[in-house]
Amino acid sequence: MISKKPLALACAIAVSLPFAVHADEPAPTTVVITGSRFPSAESLEPIGATVITRDEIRQAGVNDVNQAIRKIGGVFGRQSLDSSPDFALDLRGFGTNGPQNMVIMVDGVRLNENELVSSVLSTIPIDTVERIEITRGGSSVLYGEGATGGVIQIVTRKDPRYAQAGTHGSVFGEAGQLRERDLRASLAHVAGKLSFDAAVARQDNGNYRANSDFTQNSLSAGVQVGYTGGRAGIRVESARQDSRLPGALSMAQFQANPRQTQTPNDFGSLDTDRVNAFAEVRVGEVDLAAELSHRERDASLNYFFGPDLSVTQYDGRQTQFSPRARWLHTLDGGMLNELVAGIDVIDWTRKTVSSYSLSDASQKSKAVYLRDELRFDPAHDGRVALGVRREIFDKDYVDAMLGGVPDNGSQGQNAWEAQGSYRVLPQLELTARAGQSYRVANVDENSFRTSLSLLKVQTSHDLEFGASWGDAARKVSARVFQHKLDNEIFYDPTAFANTNLDPTRRRGVEIDAEADLAAGWRATAHLQHVNAKFTEGPNAGREMVLVPKNVLTARLNWLPGNGQSADFGAQWVDRQRYGSDFDNRCAATMPSYVTFDARYAVKLGPWEVAVNGLNLADRHYFSYAYGCQSGIYPSDGRQLKLSARYDF
Template identity: 25%
Template sequence: MKKSVLHARVVALGLTASTGLLTQLAQTAQAQAQTQTQTQTSTSLQDVVITANRLPTKITDVLADVTVIDRSELDLVGQGSLMDVLATLPGVQISRNGSYRSSSGVFLRGATSSQTVILVDGVRIGSATSGTPALENLPLDRIERIEVLRGAASALYGSDAVGGVIQIFTRDVENKPVFSANAGVGGAGQKQLGLAVRGRAGDLGYSLGWSREKADGISVVENPLASSFNPDRDGFSATSVDAKLRYTINPQHQLQLSALHSDTDYQFDGSASPNPLKLNKTNTDARAYSTLHNLSLSWQAQFLPIWTSTLTAGVAEDQSLSKYFRTTDGAFGGSNTFNTRRDQASWQNDVSLGKDVLSVLLEQRRDEVDSSTNYAVKARDISAALVSYALRADDWSALAVLRHDKNSQFGGFTNWSLSAAYSLTPAWRAVASSGTSFQAPSFNQLYFPGFGNPALTPQQNRSNEIGVKFHQDVWHAEATVYQNDVRGFINPSNNVQSALAILRGVTLSAGWKLGADQISASYDYADPRTKPNNLRLLRIARHVFNLRAQHQWNEVSFFTELKYSSDREDNNLSFSGRDTLAAYSLLNVGANWQLSPQLALLVRVNNLTDKHYVLANTYSTPGRNAFASLSWKY
């Protein structure tokens, strides 16, 4: 197993990088520099989105289909996970192989779980073997903000951004010292504890945090006929630490170090292969040890009033270790490992031309596999160059992006995107976009014994979307219609490369705040299908509706969450056909009581009606459960 050592090679992600450029808000060079500093030190960039075009952009000016979740919303989640939060967002569906911190998948706009790029503080995370990130390993308590970009985005982010991009920002620094702690308990042995300190000492801003979660859990597999069924309770424990240091050399230059380490240990139902102890499904204690290392170092510099440059070095490690023990005496029955290390490098330069911004990006990445499985190829290198132009006029705006990626295994790929918006009225805008994306096969798809196919070629797609956006005072609404045609689609369940998959759908969302009441709602229609057999993609519902209502009464905020999902299809036990997973509705309720300026009490009940449902065939989900926590901030 390799240690997390930062390569000497300089890396840089324009995402964390660009935080200092708010050109459109600056009137002079000095104002621009001040805006840069203020933006970087702010604990909540509620009005700015970075992921949509790799430049800080006012959310009312964003062309893409984007959702932002800030810390105030995350504070109401309680014991929930990042996956629970994502499941409430427009255009997002999830699957989970069991409850709590079991292996999970996220689907953006009907794309598969490997077709979404996940970034943590600008650094791409995930497994190069499975092609998917371990989202269950990201601690919700250590997240400051989440940005979800829906739609094909390879022109901005390279391979895998077929369905979109999810960027996670860890807790940020504060302008004055802040100490915080939280503790919570719930059903099924749930416990949660977190500690953090943030602030500033002169030119140095800092954020340090630690969190711990655990639960006794429930049985992961619910069907006794499943080959791995074991009726025991499958629990988990997770520990994470994070740090962020930001040093202001002068108003034009800043250095930032961001680090996140997370260890998760969860039980699952499974058996070893090979199986020297001849264990069966009822006497096997299977445990997964999942570790995430994420580290980035960036230098943000403003060399000229119109020129901002960012240099960042980053590395991400996704480590997965499974061990099997005999329940009667604890004898060791085997293990397997699947580790990925990603070293990433790029350099972004943004030049302000009046209200417009020209960006040039150079990027380098190396994916390397260290596994108990002997892959024929264990590493690949990707280099890329990008140029984009963001134009803003009085009534319309546009973004043009051109990117070329060179993959050491598959050669070169050029992708483009063009987006535009026209202001119909001060409140209404019409938006449209078109572009291409691609995805290289994962190492499992290419080389895993008995499954891989070295003849697979990258998937390439063309996407189009059109919509309208409304923003006025406390009201907002959006409607988007999209179609994404994926040529050479690789079916994740059988590794067969189809001629075509068509991902089409509609996303509607709206929100408003009237006095003490706040309501948000979204509806998604998704119908992704492979051609020519016209089969639906697995685990994706056609219809999903989410509603959240909140009422403030003095110091208490009451909230209700409602979710409806129509049926989905999944492989049956023998993988020879398909089962239909029933539609379901979930109701969550809760309250957040601000006991004092420093102390808050959260109480919530999830799945109030004790609805039985599954997100992946044979795997269980929690019934009715309650959770309460105290949060202290000084």
């Protein structure tokens, strides 16, 4: 049972800080990213960052955060297994463990769970999102374990000091093929330095396959106050999901009818509740901030094996407290220095009730980090940054049904980073990064492993060099990167358990390009090339499974300024090894595929009407298969949708 004291403390922070400081109110500044876990000026944005704005989300016509990250941010996503829109995201080619090798933050709070599940983003009302920030590459210093592939931050809260006064809102409705219906409403009120916002949503989708219906109801509400030197607030979110589970197909079944199911009775549900209190204040040159959050996650899975029903229930709780401070000051000669220090404390627990397990699991982590960045040559945007982190994990796992204590103990891990950039020409900037990141085995991995010993900590030595050429009208950026991993934590199909792999490596190239082609026309593209291989052991030189070598995402936007808008996108995903093909002996690979989507919208006063299409070519393909030409989860077919939105 989680104590109610953290929630009381959150309320106390939010209420008391407005009266604690009497510094002068800062003038509004342009905020582009929170790379240092504080809002930063453009000159301090992290290397390799992609920012998706609220306007881009609306113009692309996406209905949830996960889809925005994939369609606009160019992040590869793998079809969800539970009919939900929460695809498994993967930065830099970590396959089925992609979600465990990246960190997702929502308003400064870590969303990752200590289990083998993807972060649930569809429960975040899309109309509350201000921006999404994607930083690729090792980020464990600021964000802790599992950040080898990078970090994705979703920012929802709006600053009442600079928001438009009065009452504003929107109502949105959409209907489409496959029995898709989406209803959303949002409302915001700003009165001086006090603001309130709320959003409700209902999603229903019959989806592409038989037995894949999905229903979700969500609610989000927040209140915050701006005051001299800062702001504070609290946000509450709640969501209820019901999913049918279509299961996997063999290759013969997929080719005969990709819409069929072999599990017509399986189903599941997920209930999530989150509360987050935050406070920010500036005292002279020092910024102070803190989040205190509590999350409850209850899941139920119901599988039929012939006439027998197997029910598994998971009851998870997580509380996080993250205070931090930043000293942003100017040195002699005009050099700007940013020193950030912080603490992350997380308490996670889960109870499992099933026919095969009655387990209690917990993990407590305590971390301290320090990072300093110096802008030493403002004329050439010269920057150098150094950072370190120390994190202690305490684990405990007991299964009353199986007996024994298979997972308990304490361990500490370190991360470091060094990065720099320099503008050698007015339009040419060079960048470099190096560091060490880490990942700790989660409760599911340690409870189903190959040996009596706990899985070792996965470590990665990260290296990256980049160059960026251009300006706001036309720009291209390229990064070459390498992640050398020891003790990578992965499911080994040859051992039928989770294990520490022999040394592996991710080596690749990322290219981002954007250009204004003509008046009202803009094109963007993201290419990721990854070579993921074993470097030692019996599989040395062989490719890792379920990692496409190339993923290319391109978009073309038309915004003539007369109330019309159009958005067209395409994504090509290269071939990849089947999930069981560790020795690369499977006679086939998963086929490559290309998908297209488009949206056309017209504004008529406060109304906007739009038509939207996904997988326009109705391509039959799959992005996940756990066996050699078997265990296939087909991806969605074509879907056409019509929507209307009213803003007030």
